[in-house]
Amino acid sequence: MEGRSAEISKAAFLRFPVYLRYLKAEEAAGVEYVSSSEIAEDMHLSAVCVRKDLALVASEPGKPRLGFAVKKLICDLERTLGYHRKTHACVVGAGRLGRAFLVYEGFEHYGIDVVAAFDISPAQVGALSGKPIYPMERLKEIAEREEVRLGILTVPGDAAQAACDAMVEAGITAILSFAPAYVRVPEGVTLRCEDLAASLASLISEAEENN
Amino acid sequence: MEGRSAEISKAAFLRFPVYLRYLKAEEAAGVEYVSSSEIAEDMHLSAVCVRKDLALVASEPGKPRLGFAVKKLICDLERTLGYHRKTHACVVGAGRLGRAFLVYEGFEHYGIDVVAAFDISPAQVGALSGKPIYPMERLKEIAEREEVRLGILTVPGDAAQAACDAMVEAGITAILSFAPAYVRVPEGVTLRCEDLAASLASLISEAEENN
DNA sequence: CTCGAATCGATATTTTTTTATCGATTTCTA
């Protein structure tokens, strides 16, 4: 789209948010310049890897002996990651996890606005911290009206496929699923599954290897 | 540790939980045998990749013309992923997200037992669905008593480092952090950061590329 | 003002991961 994006490797793209976090911590500590080697040491990466990654995003080259300007780098990373554009999102499944997402304020900095939640149970319908919770029947109507393109799926496993189908039907093109189930989506819809339990389990394996 | 584990590539290990999900769905649908090519097509992977992955975990070779026995494969995957052993976990930060983890029942199948939550605010102390919520001061005492090795960090960003330090001090060796902050851990402690907002944002980028 | 130390960025190499090719095996059908 912007010419350069295709050149950024998938693995590097996953590291960008981590750099961003790190840099914001440095900025808060009053640091103005930071070098690849410093970042590498703190983040347990190779210095060359960091330099290559930063070269992909930095709008101006790093200065020898000094490194990169922290503030500038933060802007570049946020732009590359697309945090400047606004996207409307909704939560499907207003259980504990879904409600946590609905009211979480951290999404704003990432250009994401969670506008509503939906649930099949009338008991959940209402509002939370000013965010509305609608019955599932109104998903399509509201998603279209609010131009919701992103959906967060937090329903029980056995309801996942049906809920997912409803989201697709409502015009949602990107779905982040926390439902413990295998779901299918048609071509043109991007699905990512975050299996929190599996993620935890793999973390244990990793920790055991590290001893 | 078990001789073979070192040969399993990191990328493959990340695919295993997805296979497991898929296979369980197939099992539920009454399927007995499944071939690499079928899995590949459904999961949008290459058939060769699937075969190589399955060869890493399968205790018995697949049968030509039939494929792999679904039930057997599920067992093999669960064993490889370590879902058979029990690990005690705790939640640090009993906000909405933390409480969702505390009562989530899906961890059991993965060998994880969330035994308690901790929070700095006395208002949160109590219990939820039979799971106790203790004040932070008791973290070390209880973590040691219950042999908690895994911690789920769900505190606000500005409290993350302090909470993390307390977890390390309490003998926790693996930490899954959802706190929106960059935290440091000493050598020997495994940290994984799940940035939900960043994950969502990257999903948007991915979806836009797919158009 | 000059020298030295430390960083950057580019090129090259190694390692890892994914994909392709091919013969062997086995089940199903005729």
Add this chain to the structure above:
DNA sequence: TAGAAATCGATAAAAAAATATCGATTCGAG
């Protein structure tokens, strides 16, 4: 019972990613 179809598993090739090496640049100390 015999042949065809489709899968497996192993070896080989290609692609991707991480790591190493080296000259060029520039800030800061003397």
